[in-house]
Amino acid sequence: MSEPRIKHYLVNEKYEDPGIVIEIPTINQYILFDIGNIYKLDRDLIRKIDKIFITHTHMDHFIGFDFMLRNKLGRPQTVEIFGIDPLAHNVYSKLQGYTWNLVEFEPEIIFKVKNLKEDTYEYYEFNIKRKFAKDFIKEEKVENNTIYENEHYKVKYAVLDHKIKVMGYSFEYKDKLFLKKEKVQQLPLKGKEVGDFKQWLSDESNVGKKYKIADKEYDYEYLKEEYSYTQKGIKISYITDVIYSPKNKKKIVELVKDSDYLYCEAVFLEKDKEQAQKVYHLTTTQTAEIANLANVKNLIVFHFSRRYGKNKDIVLDEIRKYFPNVS
Numbered sequence: 001m002s003e004p005r006i007k008h009y010l011v012n013e014k015y016e017d018p019g020i021v022i023e024i025p026t027i028n029q030y031i032l033f034d035i036g037n038i039y040k041l042d043r044d045l046i047r048k049i050d051k052i053f054i055t056h057t058h059m060d061h062f063i064g065f066d067f068m069l070r071n072k073l074g075r076p077q078t079v080e081i082f083g084i085d086p087l088a089h090n091v092y093s094k095l096q097g098y099t100w101n102l103v104e105f106e107p108e109i110i111f112k113v114k115n116l117k118e119d120t121y122e123y124y125e126f127n128i129k130r131k132f133a134k135d136f137i138k139e140e141k142v143e144n145n146t147i148y149e150n151e152h153y154k155v156k157y158a159v160l161d162h163k164i165k166v167m168g169y170s171f172e173y174k175d176k177l178f179l180k181k182e183k184v185q186q187l188p189l190k191g192k193e194v195g196d197f198k199q200w201l202s203d204e205s206n207v208g209k210k211y212k213i214a215d216k217e218y219d220y221e222y223l224k225e226e227y228s229y230t231q232k233g234i235k236i237s238y239i240t241d242v243i244y245s246p247k248n249k250k251k252i253v254e255l256v257k258d259s260d261y262l263y264c265e266a267v268f269l270e271k272d273k274e275q276a277q278k279v280y281h282l283t284t285t286q287t288a289e290i291a292n293l294a295n296v297k298n299l300i301v302f303h304f305s306r307r308y309g310k311n312k313d314i315v316l317d318e319i320r321k322y323f324p325n326v327s
């Protein structure tokens with residue numbers, strides 16, 4: 001069965017600012033995780049990105065906000081930004097770093113921020129027409145660890161320790177059901193009924209129930225097997241800027257379990273693990289251990305310390321000893 005058409009990649013070189021892009025043209029979704037230096041990204045792509053998930057607002061994860069903003073000006077758009085407190089304050093401060101008179105004829109741009117604070121989501125909006133004032137919209141109790149969901153995918157998170165609270169993320173593209181067209185054509189279903197049939201099969205809560213076609217009843221399991229196939233989803237996780245601690249390790253493994261792709265920092269070599277602990281980052285072997293424990297299929301590492309220069313292999317080789325499928 002074909003894989004969903006999803007493109008994902010690091011924004012920069014492994015020794016430069018962290019961040020990944022997920023592109024899903026089939027559903028017109030363009031997503032960014034972290035917004036460090038993004039000068040390398042195509043301008044058209046930046047204009048298309050309308051969901052940004054931020055781990056934390058250390059400079060190397062947030063300095064690209066201005067460049068994004070500049071590329072957004074001139075066409076109407078709403079951009080949703082997700083992350084942990086004080087994200088809303090940081091977005092506001094960025095926006096207020098400029099003067100916004102003469103914007104009355106500008107197309108409307110709105111930034112919607114969903115700011116996790118303790119066990120509450122705070123929603124804010126920043127509208128160019130209001131000179132990006134910080135408008136509080138509502139708050140909502142956190143019920144689970146899904147911060148965003150639509151019919152195609154969801155994004156889950158874990159709150160991790162980096163001497164401040166940071167977010168780790170997991171993007172999960174859902175399984176998709178398709179009808180076997182030639183077979184369905186043989187059923188006495190017309191027009192809209194085909195859509196209803198597909199809808200019914202897609203709904204897992206119908207397991208064990210029956211569906212009526214031309215006065216005959218059929219089991220869900222039978223119909224699903226005979227008349228449809230499922231395209232497997234995909235799980236892509238993004239973890240960066242965390243200390244190696246039992247608590248972090250447990251939370252990360254739980255979040256990224258069975259990922260098809262885990263993007264994870266590997267800042268230091270094993271010999272520099274004291275430094276890693278001091279500045280709340282992971283080493284090669286710690287990252288490899290997490291990838292093994294979580295049973296991930298592919299590991300992509302980044303955020304290499306500048307102390308190793310541009311020599312990527314020195315880091316990759318060390319990880320490969322413990323987790324071969326790394327790039």
Ligand SMILES: [Zn+2]
Nearest residue numbers: 056058162241
């Ligand atoms: Zn950091």
Ligand SMILES: [Zn+2]
Nearest residue numbers: 058060061241
């Ligand atoms: Zn960082």
